[in-house]
Amino acid sequence: MLKGLSIQNFALIDNLKVSFDTGLITITGETGAGKSLLLGALGLLLGKRADPSSVKDSSKKCIIEGSFDVQYYELQSFFEDEDLDYESQTIIRREILPSGKSRAFINDTPVTLQSLSALGDKLIDIHSQHQTLQVASTEFQFEVLDALSATEREIQSYKRGLSLLKRKEKELATLQHNKEQFKKEYDYNFHLLQELQEAKLKEGELEELEETFEQLNNVEEIQEKLSEALAVITAEQLGALEQLNISKLNLAKISGFSSTISALSERMHSVYIELDDISTSLQNELENVEADPELLQKTEDRLNLLNNLLAKHSAATIAELIPIREELQDKVAKTESVSEDIEQLVNEVNEIKSQLDALSLKIHEKRKTALPKLTKELEEILGSLGMVNATFKADLYLKEQYLSNGKDELEFLFSANKGTAYGPLKKVASGGELSRIMLGIKAILSDYAKLPTLIFDEIDTGVSGEIAQKMADLMKRMSKNLQVVSITHLPQIAANGESHFKVYKEDVDNQTTTRLRLLNNEERIREIAEMIDGKNVSDSALVHARSLLHI
Known part of the structure; x- marks a missing residue:
């Protein structure tokens, strides 16, 4: 609900502040007095593009601010999504700077025009003769029908399911599209994986094989050199071991004469023991070195296999081949499971469709039940108008395809007169008829949904007499459930307002300024009498005005 409006430095408005109450609010004034300026300011407040030329004094800021009571609109989730502080008394502000740039704020937090417009749509609904074509749109007709059929919960569930279905179908299409490519890569990847698996890779194996290969490939030279080394050490008369033994014995005989000689004797003994041990090891190694052509061939073949794998996969070591093997295992496994994944996704898609079909049928049945009620109530209201x-x-x-709000197609046809063919509203209804139809629909909606503040901009043009009174009564009825603002030329509607404002122009310091003020009872009588009789008000017009106001 709009609680207050402040306008500074906009068009002919210098500084205007006004508070609004609940119920039906009527705004009157002569043609050209500035009623359209109020709507223009509200439009800016609700997110319309700013026109710098609308600023009265281009050296100053234009500021338009509105305060709203939003506690009954369930907007907490909107504020959370927009990362805004939620306040039941929310303030929206729009500024146009002297530079021509504009800024928007919700509860003093800067926001984009998109966010401002999204919130504005939930707070104020402006209707004029130029905007009544909305009633001819299928989307709007579904909104009305769904309000009467109480399908909001089912439709929200349907929309969540439809979003999930689209996501799953996209995943399925991607898998099916890639399946052939996976298949082509599969044979090659499987071959590479088989090679690596059959190789039974072990870290450090390459170094061991290279050592074995060098030994087996040079066995004769190794035997020859080992034999020569062993002969030098163990020859009976000239061998190093025998010569060392002689030296050891000689030193042992004189070791008692000096501590230095004793130490040398011990060192000589240690060398003898070490050389003797070396000769034993050389003998053992010589006995173990044997020519083995078969093992040599196997070692060479294994080395060739491993080196080929290293070259094929651009790896330097066996350790680098192991993660390559694991990656190939993942690719092959993924390819092998793609059919299973596709089958699982197909089942999921079918299950979601089954749930959507059930929801769609429930929505259809509710709508089908509410549709005659909607047309009956609307015909009754239009009859009174x-x-x-x-x-x-x-x-x-009920259609086959999944639509945004169910599977229904709605055909809403209209005939204004007996004997005339039915046709779509936008083709067969006049502007005046569309205005009354929109008024009737909003009146019906007000009984079933919490609507935003509803502003009617002279939709009563061309109406008079008893019909005008019926229209006024209808607006009054609607105002029991929501705040209704009517900018009107009809005295019947003006008199029905619980609050009555007048827009007028005033010359101040050789400048024309638009003003807006709340009328008291006497001022209302005079204003309504002028609406009936013109500036030269007759006594009968005053009496008529009093009767309309029940004063």
Whole structure:
């Protein structure tokens, strides 16, 4: 609900502040007094593009601010999504700077025009004769029908399911598209994996094989050199071991004469023991070195295999081949499971479709039940507004395809007069008829949904007499459930307002300024009498005005 509006430095408005109450609020004034300026300011507040030329004094900021009571609109989730502080008394502000740039704020937090517009749509609904074509749109007709059929919970569930279905179908299409490519890569990857698995890779094996190969490939030279080394050490008379033994014995005989000689004797003994041990090891090694052509061939073959794998996979060591093997295992496994994944996704898609079908049918049945009620109530309201022969023919068809709000196709046809063919609203209804139809629909909606502040901008043009009173009564009825603002030229509607404001121009310091003020009872009588009789108000007009106001 709009609680207050402040406008500074906008068009002919210098500084205007006004508070609004609940119920029906009427705004009157002469043509050109500035009623359209109020709507223009509200439009800026609700996110419309700013026009720098609308600023009254281009050296100063233009500021438009509105305060709203939003506690009954369930907007907490909107504020959370926009990362805004939620306040039940929310303030929206729009500024146009002297530079021409504009800024927008919600509860003093800067926001984009998109965010401002999204919130504005939930707070104020402006209707004029130029905007009544909305009633002819299928989307709007579904909104009305769904409000009467109480399908909001089912539709929200349907929309969540439809979003999930689209995501799953996209995943399925991607898998199916890639399946052939996976298949082509599979044979090559499987071959590479088989090679690595059959190789039974072990870290450090390459170094061991290279050592074995060098030994087996040079066995004769190794035997020859070992034999020569062993002969030098163990020859009976000239061998190093025998010569060392002689030296050891000689030193042992004189070791008692000096501590230095004793130490040398011990060292000589240690060398003898070490050389003797070396000779034993040389003998053992010589006995173990044997020519083995078969093992040599196997070693060479294994080395060739491993080196080929290293070259093929651009690896330097066996340790680098192991993660390559694991990666190939993953690719092959993924390829082998793609059919299973596709089958699983197909089952998921079918299950979601089954749930959507059930929801769609439930939504369809609720809508089908509510549709006659909607047309009946609308025809009754239009009859009271002078369209006594207006009738609607509405049909609901359950389709195969999944649409944004179910699987229904709605055909909403209208006939204004007896004997005339039914047709779509936008083709067969006049502007005045569309205005009354929109008024009737909003009146019905106000009984079933919490609507934002509703502003009617002279949709009563061309209406008079009893019809005008019926229209005024209808607005009054609607105002029991929501705040209704009517900018009107009809005295019947003006008199029905619980609050009555007048827009007028005033010359101050050789400048024309638009003003807006709340009228008291006497001022209302005079204003309504002028609406009836013109500036030269007659006594009968004053009496008529008092009767309309029940004063």
